[in-house]
Amino acid sequence: MDFVIETKELTKVYKSEGKDVLAVDHLNLNVEGGSILGLLGPNGAGKTTFIMMLTGLTLPTSGTAKVLGYDIIKESREIRKKVGLLPEGFGFYDHLTAPQNLDYIAALNDIPKAERVKRIDEALSLVGLQDVKDRKVGGFSRGMKQRLGIAQALLKNPELLIFDEPTVGLDPEGSRAFKDLVLRLNKDGKTVILSTHLLFEVGPLCHSIVVMNRGKAVVQGRVRELMEKLMAEEGYRIRIEGKGNLGTFADALRGLKEVKEIKLEDRGILLKAISDISLQIGRMASNYGVEVSTLRVEEPTLEDLFMKYYRKEGISIG
Amino acid sequence: MANMFTVASKEFSDIVRGKRFLILVIVFGLMMTVAIASIYLRVIQAAQQAGGVAMPRGFLGLAAYNLITTMSYFAPILGLALGCDAISGEREKGTLKTTLVQPVFRDTIINGKFSGAFLSISLAIVIASLVGIVGSVLTLGITPTGEDVTRLFLFMLFSILFAMTYYGLAAFLSTVSKRTTQSVIISVMLWAVFTFVIPIVASLVAVSTISVSIRPFQNATRPFKNATSRQELQRYVEELRRQSAITESIQSIAPNYHFTRIAQYILQAYAGGIGARIGIGGAGQGLEGLRAASILQSLSFAWPNILVLTISTILTFIASYMVFTRQEIR
Ligand SMILES: Nc1ncnc2c1ncn2[C@@H]1O[C@H](COP(=O)(O)OP(=O)(O)O)[C@@H](O)[C@H]1O
């Protein structure tokens, strides 16, 4: 399997007012092509620094990395040619219109003049700015500028897209449109990395996540696998609802060796088991005269997943 | 290479279409025009006194003096105005980030910025000088000779160099400063020091270290009558020479001094008549010898000053380059 990003012991130490700031700490990470990856973590975790190293905007203090097979130190220009990047704290020229701004960027990307108009139109349509082509960027709202930033990343038609805090400044509608765009880009085979401190904003889109804290990747993996692991560790939550003597039934279930916890609620029973025993429960119910209306394994939510790791790391969810 | 032209032409069109550029060119164009108008009035006056016979070439010294003085303010202010936010402005607007995430190297950006600024500075100086030159030529009714044209061309060239020295200084400050306001304050302060403080300090130091013993011309009743007074006169001249040597060596810290020197050497051919009074001409060389100097001779006199300006400009560029290519961007 080829990885679009491979890092080995990637480390960045900033010198700031005589003090060393360890922003990225011996990071080892592989990102699979074709996926949507969430790079998550609180402010100051090192996400932006990591992204800047990947694209040659800052040099690592030690360690190495490859992006699309190119070395981040020696071939950073090739990387920036093929990677669309929405950086943190980007800006545009206020006295120019959106197409004029993009034209400059197209020129820097060696996009031939003949192709530019078409490419710029496409990028602007993808982010919904096609109707404000004659307006100067100085008059744009924060959300419009954010959209233009995204358009800038799309302009070079990249294989890999990295968005740093992409939903900052977007209204709910813009944020939804952005998520649709990400899914569409991914469907076209592009790898998308979404870096954000807002977990729930983009979390649900991601196939894989990396949670960073204090420069380290504290969790990484496919969301599905992480969920399964979480269920195995924390137990399967099974909800049973129905008519009959639920109290007696609950006592009987408590006797099963797979059951770790059981709770009798108003409308039913909630239990935690070490494996999926819902079939067994269904069979037992009729023996106890319980008419089951609902019997389901409750999948853990993304929130459960984050809560677990964030609590372990002592990070507050913001 | 293609990218450097992209950055340079962007920089050029941003500057030239900006308000700052327009305002500076208009203000200095007006200053030139006012200076020419004053020459025009003097020409008319002189012509009336001489019974209608004008001697326009005699006023070229004054015209040259006006040109040099105006340029000695215009060039530094132009350089500072364009350089003081060259990097910090883009950093503050975030456009630097947007540019750096494209497939360009940082040296391309700084090269492009300096080249774009060089082109716009050249344009501004050519416009402002042409206003002064064409205005003077029309006012005085003179047909410029080939030599005139060459000297004026050289004058523009070295004015551009002078403006670039200040641009480089300001651009360097803009690269190291966190904010534009910071680089504006420091570069304006440096300009004020070079333009006003150093000349004053230089003459204060000179006057206080070398005291001039006598003032022969004040004692007009017996000027140079005997051996004693001839010796006195020699001593006096020697003291003055030493004073001006001290003044000049202190002033040579400032780029302004070198520019004035170069401009004087180049335009001293016009230092006849009224110009001579205002002191166009070198201190070291006899005025007569200078006035007769050919263009090549003028250049060879100005050579050390040209070298100083060129080297300082290159140094500011190298310093900006080194800082910018190594700097962390936030
Ligand atoms: N240019 C810099 N100089 C000094 N410290 C920096 C610099 N950039 C980032 N840092 C520090 O590095 C750490 C990681 O920051 P950053 O990468 O921006 O995190 P995130 O994007 O996850 O919020 C923080 O402690 C931050 O203060």
Ligand SMILES: [Mg+2]
């Ligand atoms: Mg960040």
